Amino acid sequence: MTEDKKKQDIVKDLIDKIDQNPQEAENYYALATVLVKQQSFDQAEELLVKARGLFKDSHSVDLLTYGLGNVYYESGLYEKANVEFQTIKDAHLKKDANLMIAQGYYAQSQYKLAFAFGLTALEQNPHDADTNELMGDVNLALGDAPRAQKYYDAALENKNTAKLLFNRGVVEMTLTKKKTNIYFEQAKKIDKTYFESSKQRLIDIDKLLSESKEDV
Incomplete structure (x- = not known):
């Protein structure tokens, strides 16, 4: 069976579920999730807008x-x-929505707003690795390495990815002014391709550190 045929079958099965039980919002949500994974964004949008009008x-x-x-x-x-996420009132979904809002602001380089919504999400779920990692990313972008260190370390208690380890390594490099550390080594072991593609950041950071030494 080809990959395209598999995708078509998954979509067909989910459409059948909707036809069999059109009063279940979860069925529309599941189909939209699959359409998003297939990058059929227009179809997913149309489905959810129409489906939302069916429920009270x-x-x-x-x-x-x-x-x-x-x-x-x-x-x-x-x-x-963010306009959509900010209208959500359901307590459980609101936790996830706040994290998504924070990620949206981070993606737009609006770091202070990302920090505010990320902090709210973290208060609702203080041990969540993804939220702690995002807060580390935000603080690193804001230039607050010590605070980024705190959040990355919290994330590392429950998560271990090359990206997270690399960014923790960037923080360590910033704090110690040393080019190598265990976090870079671990990131390279997990995903050498990611590490190599991210090395330009290390060169840029090293350059900034060298310039700051010259200024002192």
Whole structure:
């Protein structure tokens, strides 16, 4: 079976589920999620907008709104995504929505807004690795290496990816002024391709550190 045929079968199965039970918002959400993975953003948007009009209960409306926000986010339409996410009232979905809002602002380099929403998301789920990693990213972008270190270390308690380790290594390099550290070594072991593609950042940081030494 070809990959395209598999994708078509998955979509067909989910459409059948909707036909069999059109009163379940989760069925529309599941289909939209698959369409987003297949980068069929227009179809996913149309589906969720139409489906949202079929429901009156707040949980279903919020679920479909969250799905629509994800469609816009994955399309790179961060402002539109945040408009959707900010209308969500369901307590469980709001936690995830706050993280998505923070990620949207981070993607637009609006780091102070990303920090505010990320902090709210973290208060709701203080041990979440993805939220702690984002807060590390935000603080690194703001130039606050000690605070970034705190969040990255919290994320590393429950997560171990090349990207996270690399960024923790950047913080370590910034704080110690040393070019090598265990975090870079671990990142390289996990994903050498990612590490090599990210090395330009190390050159740029090393240059900045050298310039700062000359200024002293």
